[in-house]
Amino acid sequence: MLRGLTVPDVDLVLPVARGFRQPLAAGYRTSLARLITDLVAEGNLRPGMLFKHCQVLQLEDTELLADAALARYDPKLDSVVNINTPEDYAEAHARPPAEITVQCFGALAGDGRRGPRPVRAATLDEAASGVGLTLDRQVVAALNGDQLTRDGQVPLVAGDSVVFSSGDGGSADLRRPR
Structure with a gap:
């Protein structure tokens, strides 16, 4: 109650x-x-x-x-910040991106990208860039264990978890078991 x-x-x-x-x-x-x-x-x-x-x-x-x-x-x-003026927008835009967790699997886990690591990113493109990757046809992202995408403009919020894997068809294993 x-x-x-x-x-x-x-x-x-x-x-x-x-x-x-x-x-x-x-x-x-x-x-x-x-x-x-x-x-x-x-x-x-x-x-x-x-x-x-x-x-x-x-x-x-x-x-x-x-x-x-x-x-x-x-x-x-x-x-839930209100953005009603150009000044509000500038202030919101100046804030650092949220901290998320990024992990790479398979062939992408080399070059020091093994294991989960914190990255500040507002979009999937920024998260990929934060670990030295480019989100393209060769790379797929799993967002919070179940949304598979290559759309780099997907927004991220604090606490999100992103897993990157090569886009060769093995990425379905990245989904959380239901």
Whole structure:
């Protein structure tokens, strides 16, 4: 039970980071789809209109950071920074990329790339470059154990794990067992 609400009572969980509601980062019950459709049809396009019609659990900074994983990977709640001005954008752009873990397998594990290692990277291309690789037809990436890709523009967040392997067809072994 949180703030007098039981989980079945809550329609959505709304982060309120640094005093600002974060509707794009909220968790919504799928059962709200009909209400949302009706509100949009009526021209009520602001998230606040939805919040008036359902049970909202708002979580402030201290409550959000009570989650150990969130506190570890995003202690400043940077994942929900508002960027509304050119200055906000410049400040966000100047931040260092997130720390992720990179590991190389097979033929790519040579040249000092054996074993997991921390790399700061915002995209898969940057992660590959961080270990001296180029993500191309010869190299495939497994993101967090299950998304196989060669798309270097895939964004990364703190705590992500990337495994690189040669793209010769043996990469399916990189997926986590289900």
